Amino acid sequence: MGMNKRAKVLFLLLFFLGLCFIMIAYVSLIWHPALPFESKSKREVTELLGENTGTIVKLTTEENVDWYGYGPQANEASAADAMKRAVTEKGWTFIQQEGAGYFFERGKEKMIITSQMWTGNYVLFRIPAGVLEP
CATH class of the missing domain: 3.30.310 (TATA-Binding Protein)
Structure with a gap:
């Protein structure tokens, strides 16, 4: 049971970090387009x-x-x-x-x-x- 909870927390953490990365990339394009x-x-x-x-x-x-x-x-x-x-x-x-x-x-x-x-x-x-x- 403990491993299942740890896997969920890890998944949510990676998901959150991925979203942050996408948002930072998007904002940098807005401020400095090509x-x-x-x-x-x-x-x-x-x-x-x-x-x-x-x-x-x-x-x-x-x-x-x-x-x-x-x-x-x-x-x-x-x-x-x-x-x-x-x-x-x-x-x-x-x-x-x-x-x-x-x-x-x-x-x-x-x-x-x-x-x-x-x-x-x-x-x-x-x-x-x-x-x-x-």
Whole structure:
């Protein structure tokens, strides 16, 4: 009889630990979902953005795309304003926004920059490589 009770306690303990593990994994996904690029870690990105509050910061370049970020505690309007300022300083004219897409022109060139929220605290921008380079 004693062994049966011990087996039940062990089962419940393992079940509880399993649930805790699943909850921790789920919460970590909520707070730090995957990045849309692989060359920087979540920690590197949050540190870079945390050190540069209020400006857009280049995070990485992958596949002919520059990734910039804005935050923490970013709202999409302030992030978009910072991005549009940086792009218009390079001679581009903002035309319109459609959803997460921002349309720019420079002479006959056209460009679309897209944005996405990351973790609810940061805004990431996908900008063609070199647009904001000196």
